[in-house]
Amino acid sequence: MFAGWVQERAGETPVRPRDGRLFVAGEGRQYVLLTYTLKKSAFSLGAQNAVLPLLAQASNAARASVPSAEVIQAGVVLHAAAAGQQASREVHTIGVGSMIGIILLTWLTFRTFKPIGLIVLAIAIGFLGALSVCWLLFGRIHLLTLVFGASLIGVAQDYGIYFLCNRLRADPQMDSAQLLRRLLPGLGFTLLAAVIGYMGLALTPFPGLRHMAVFSAPGLVFAWLTVVCWFPALIGAQTLKAGPIARGYKSLVARWPRLTNQPLTLVLVAVLGGVTVLGCSRLTVNDDIRSLQSSPPQLVRDQIKLSKLLDAPSPVQYYLVRGATSEEVLQREEALKRRLDPLIAQKHIAGYQALSNWVPSARTQAERLALIDARLLAKDGPLSMLAGEIGEDAGWAAVTAAHLRANAAPLELEAFMRTSASEPWRHLWLGKTEGVYASIVALRGMRYPSIPVLGQAAEGLSGVQWVDKVGGISSVLGRYRAYMGWVVLGAYVVVFPVLFPRYRGRTWRVLAPTAAASALTLALLGFTGHSLQLFHVLALMLLLGVGVDYGIFMQEEHERGSDAPWLAVGLSAASTILSFGLLGSSGTPALQAFGLTMLTGTALVWLGAPCFIVTKEEPNASPVLA
Structure with missing residues (x-):
């Protein structure tokens, strides 16, 4: 009876001890099983940097000894290291790519290097300040936070661009301090709306997303303070010259379509509304955590093969x-x-x-x-x-x-x-x-x-x-997707009364472009077969903070008829699209979903915000259609 019991226990694993080693047979070969135990967390960069070279050295030694040997590696540390290396590459790609794009756009707009240096300065101070605050509060930084923080470049430069565009178009007799006083209310509201958008991420239960919120909100504040405190002293009336982009926008403003009460406009709005409803009706949801898997295929194949060999x-x-x-x-x-x-x-x-x-x-x-x-x-x-x-x-x-x-x-x-x-x-x-x-x-x-x-x-x-x-994790993602959806709607409710004292009857014009762009973005996800997940909703939360900036810029100068806000919105949107466009190319599915949503939404806000402005000739426009 004891022999039968032992044989039954041995059937629980195909691994067998022999000659002081553990062997397992499979696919016509004999494998030796070697295990390793980490003293530190597999997600620690120190552990990854110590273990990976040793595993590579051991694998090379085995193949050098027996060229036909097959080495199968598995373990959480391998997947964590692969994700860390991918994140590091993306930090450089997104950060450097965004910075190059902003420098090029600034040069083509102002034809001088000084604005480029100032915008880079504001971004650098915002980034370093955010890094310091995050490190002070948490004692460590998630690599995902740095990847996301690299996209902060596309938002932090909005304040500097807005000031520079208005300085370019302002009366040369007005000094920069006077100009700042005129622009300060609009700048303040853009910062407040953006921080509200970013802090929505802090309501999630995920430490990485909370780090992103804490990283991003102070970063914007530091960049904003740099613009307000330094730019007026460093930029004078004669500093800037209009470049090709600045000159081209003058003619573009005159031809941009406006939202009117003409029959053709009403038909177009009705068609877009119908398309939006149809696209949203096709939208499905997918909260499966496995859809966010981004490990290298070779690691996944090795993990599956080892699990089959060990019958684990x-x-x-x-x-x-x-x-x-x-x-x-x-x-x-x-x-x-x-x-x-x-x-x-x-x-x-x-x-x-x-x-x-x-x-x-x-x-x-x-x-x-x-x-x-x-x-x-x-x-x-x-x-x-x-x-x-x-x-x-x-x-x-x-x-x-x-x-x-x-x-x-x-x-x-x-x-x-x-x-x-x-x-x-x-x-x-x-x-x-x-x-x-x-x-x-x-x-x-x-x-x-x-x-x-x-x-x-x-x-x-x-x-x-x-x-x-x-x-269980997929269920949590689903609950928080629904929860954050309500948070996005609540954020609109919060932002509206914040903006109302300044914009009064035009407040809806500030929010409408972003709301319409968010709905169209969801419709496009439905038409393209994408399934809605938490990170799409989080992007819509951030889109509120970014898009409201453009609405504010366009409404601030409505009485003066200046094209400065048009130019500011165009440059800001182009930079943001570049930043989040690169984020959309991320190999991390969560960041990719986030980036593609921001890419589409920002482009739609850019196209739609100028349609909602009221010029100085029509101050008593209808509250529904201008």
Whole structure:
């Protein structure tokens, strides 16, 4: 009986010890299994920088010794390092690309290097200030925050560009300090709206997104203060000269379409509204965390191959078993296993790993001992028959039975955990946690379509909980997608009264371009087959902060009829599109979704904001259509 039990336990893993090594066979080859344990977190850059060279050196040594050797590597640290390297590359690509684009646009607009230097200065101060605040509050910086922070360049330069464009078009007799006083209300409202947009990210439960919010909001404040405090002193009336872009915008302003109450305009608005409704009706949602997977294909293939070779249990789907005592936990594991055994026959799983396989509950051990006593050791039972076969008398059978009973002490879980045999299974025992004992029942050969069936297996079992970490995280993403959707709508409600005291009846004109652009962006996602996820909604939150800037710029100078706000919006939007366009090319799916949404939304706000202005000739325009 013991031999059968040992063979059953050996079937829980294909790994076999031989010559002091662990071997596993598969695909016609023999593999040696080598494990490594990290002393630091796999997400620590220090751990990654220390481990990766050692793994590469070991792999090269194995191939040098046996050229035909195959090395399969797996582990969280490899995926974390790949993500870190990708993020580092994107920080340079997005940051440098945005900066080059801004420098080129500034040169083509002002034909001098001084504005370029000032805008770079404002961006640098904003970036370093944000980095300092984030480091001070959190003590560390997520690489994802730096990637996102690189796109901050496309927003922080808005304030400087707005001042420079107005300085270019202003009366040469007006000094820069006077100009700043005229522009300061608009600049203040743009900062406030942008900070409201960014701080919406702080409402999410994700540390990385909270870091982004804390990074971005102070960064904008520092950049804004640099423009307000330094630009008037460093830029005079004769400093700037109109370049090709500045000259071209004058003619563009006259030909830009306006929102009027003409029949053609009403038809166009109705068509766009219908297209928006149709596109949004086609929009689906996808909160599956696996859609955000961005590990290199080779790492994913190695991970899958190793899991198949080892017949390893799923690390993200399992049963959590709790009880008041360790005995109760073992009994509840056994009740769960009785439900899982039919699922093995139905091919839903290949097997399971549980501590009760090695240490049955005391109740089960007592039942089995009673069965042996009744069936094997009883008087006139098989033991007595054996005594007769080997020439022993009844006394020998009685003594032997008493000896076996005396040595049949039950195996306790704590005693098993102290033996070396328990080492491969210790991860299944969580011990006493939050006042209760807990263990894990892991599944081998699990099929994803079987997840609903496996979840039902735990129903009605006291203390047994089905854990699907992928499904759980996806569910959290879905809840926060809906939650942040309401936050975006709430942000519009908050921004409107903030702007109303200054713009009065024109306040809706400040917000309408951004609201319309957000709706059209969602429609385009529906038409192109993209599924809505949390990061699309977060981008719409940020789009509010960015787009309202353009609405404010356009409404600030409506009475003067200047083309300065047109030029400022054009340059700001072009820079933002460049920044978030590069973010849209990110290999990280979350950032890519964020960037593409911002790219589309910003372009639409840029095109739409000038349509909502009221010129000095029409101050009493209808509050609905101008």
